[in-house]
Amino acid sequence: MLIDYPGLSKVKDSVKKQIFFGNEPNAELIAILSVYFVQGILGLARLAVSFFLKDELSLSPVQVSAILGIVVLPWIIKPVFGFMSDGLPIFGYRRRPYLVLSGILGAISWVSLATIVHSSWAATIAIALGSLSVAVSDVIVDSLVVERARRESQADAGSLQSLCWGTSAVGGLMTAYFSGLLLEHFTTRTVFWITAAFPLIVSAVAWLITESPVSKDEKDDNSPNIKHQLQQLRQAITQKSIWLPTAFVFIWQATPTAESAFFFFSTNELHFEPEFLGRVRLVTSLASLIGVWIFQRFLKSVPFRVIFGWSTVLSTVLGMTMLLLVTHTNRALGIDDHWFSLGDSLILTVAGQIAYMPVLVLSARLCPPGVEATLFALLMSVFNLAGMVSFELGAIMMKWLGITENNFELLWLLVLITNLSTLLPLPFLNWLPADNPETETSASSNHAGQNLLPNLMSEFMLREPESKVVD
Template sequence: MDPPERTSVQETPAAPVLLGSRCADEEAGSPVKAAHSAELNLQKTSKRANGLQDDSEEDPGRGKCRLPLLNWFRLLWRLFGSFAPLGMLSYGLQQGFARGTSEFACKYYMMDTLQLDGATMGRLLAVAHVPWNVKPVLGMLSDTMPLMGFHKTSYLVIGCVFSLLAYLWFGCVALGTSGLVVFMLSVNLSLALSDLVIDATAARLGKEHAAHASDLQCALRSAEATGGIVAGAAKGSLVALISPQGTSLVNTLSAVGVLVPALLGWLPEERLPARQRCAPNVKEFHKHPLMSAVAIVLSVVAIGLSLVHLFVEDMRLRATITIICAMGIGASTMKALSGISPYFGCTALFIFLRLVLQPGLGEAMFVWLTRFPQGPQLSTQLMGITDCFGQAGILIGLLCYRNFMTNWPYRKIFLVGQMAYFTSQLLDICLVMRWNRLIGIPDFLFYVGDTAFDLAVSKLFYVPLVVLAYKVCPANLEATLFASLMALNNIGCDSGKFLGVSLCEFWGIVDGNFDYLVHGLVTKAISRLLPIPLIFLLIPCHLTPNDPVPLHKPEN
């Protein structure tokens, strides 16, 4: 009788050390784990020969610290060097603080200075989000075209300089609607460039130290949430005291805070030889032509959708085009990503479809919460503090994932998260119906709890997907793959927002009319049940974030 065929797996360490590592006795009998153990030993030997520190080795000269958080930061520094603080600065200052305060200031500028309604605000904000959706093209540019001898550092510096100039422009010039859209596009483009570089570098380092990929991702997202907490605590007062334009001037500090360490060389990247410093390198894309084609398609569709929703007035036509584009993106992206790993392709498709199937009413709710006479009429300061609690919810979500869920199957994580999403939507309905007052809960506390809960759940979807991507990402294609992944997430989110605008128009939630707001929220709540069947169709039932990723699905 022939021996059983061994499962082919990606060449990554078997299980993380910090995050829910299984004991050796449980895994000793597994041939897959044994193969990974042998591979890990070879990697250790190679690293010692090159004088490098291995992930799993303790430094005997260092005593153990009694503070787990400090120990964790020491581990990140030992494994990832100066990239750990640089990545956390970028996520904390640019993604958490500057992005949060800038969008908040723009909302009040549109509502109070430009006198726009919630539906129009939603369309403009979604259109201004398009640079995040063209990140695949930016990723291809970074992977193929070095500038001054660097594939990553030069683009990070350009992004920081561009955001600095954009913040100074809005801070010093009173803008109309068109000018504000250009400003938001410029800021998002600069932030997308910085985010692209950090994600691509994190992908490379996360693959080199796969046992600690979840630690690196949690560190970056925790920094983003911490920056968001500071932004939430400060942005309401900043907008109220020094105006939206003054808030933009404050954000110049975030650009400088990342620009300086980037110029000091904190990004782990060697400069190319003189003859290669500006020479394009496209050979890696020939290995994955479908991935490159999808990256271009994602960017083109993102721009097309934004133009449609900016210039087309017919609600039904906009909604129809959005759904058709979403179906095309989903099918093509799954085919491309499944060529890298079938599990990765199915999981990414689910994340995309669940975002499309969840229309958002964010800007309409924002106007109802702040300006509607029969609504809560929350002040600018209270709305900012609400976001502060929301970012704290993200930290709680990351903490729950890191400590309890990394050994859960992906299917269980997503099912629990989606049911929690549905529950949080019921809280919105209770707030609009004013039922919270019947049980003595103030509007502010009820809205804070809903926001924190909603954002805490959001990380239960994206972070596991990123950890999965770390393990399967091909070498030298990190920027393109992670840019495409982020674009897929952003296009799904924006498609949901576009459909939410159509939902507002369908129920007549425009021009300050909120008579049918509760009907829109009920429709939104029902739509949050639609992704549940997709979980059982697309998500593997046994694979966990800690497991090595098989190259092929087992045959039934």
């Protein structure tokens, strides 16, 4: 005989409301959240990869920057994976097999790095394979979220996406500090072995996804649906109101980065230990959340042109404080390298996040009803392509300036150029909408924006794009 305890029922309702944002915590939801959590927790190996390329393979800052640009390629062609999943079922299923395969690919990637990778080309392939694994799982889990979101009421709009982004953020925060701490006690290859276990969680939870086999009729119906979707997409991207803002953000994101050079400077010149770099990652992760809160609390109703213009100028000015560190001026001022780096990272990350938030809001605004998910994936591919260009331009500049793993004589000039380059898009501010983002949105597009914005935030957390001032 089952006894219903009123207190237990209240606890369940409270957990559902407070932790799951009103979503029913069933097996499929747990599976979806597990995939997002794994995507966040894979940051555990981010520092290990940097040290592996620098110390184990003895690569230069130029080579590391070039590799980091190449391995983002799977994220550039992300929409292709969406079309494959929709149009090419495996054994009659569109979602489960792709999740299983993505987990296996991820595990193979990290095991390869832990064992057989001994050259730059092998490392590039292995890291790109891991990037492919996350990109595929992200496409599949996004499609599952979109399907569930269609059943949400207007009052609950975006609750599932917010829950997914929060889960990914928690995974990232949990590993930010430990990514450095583990390297104090284990080799990079051991960290890769540990990381290899997490993608297998994706393969395991894939079986919890509720999915019916695709019938022959559904397969036949899918082809015209895809054609119709492509027609809608073509109509959308040919509109000036969509491609001009996208071009602006591409230019803003494609300016060169000094990230790889600064990592070598931090470890070889300043002798920062992995544990401290993990502490910096934790501070910057928390600072990103602070930046999100500041934007949502005070700036979300500011017109795009105004906030883009002022945040870009402010970020560039604040980014110049890095010159104090690379020229050791902070020591003359009596400020220790470690404390200066922590404080600088905190301030620059908050500023960088505030500068990046309009990109997310704008992206949600650009997606018209009917092709939200497809256009969202395409916009992210464009932005990821800009990130690739950013790393490759950074590599070219490092080569020109003669910056190596031990020569940082002209690093100050690279920092100066990369920061000033963020001002290049400002003459094109009129490509952005002039209106207030809160006032011109219709009810239908507003609903689409509410659903897409947390997904964009999730993508941002996964990619951790270098914001031109946050190194």
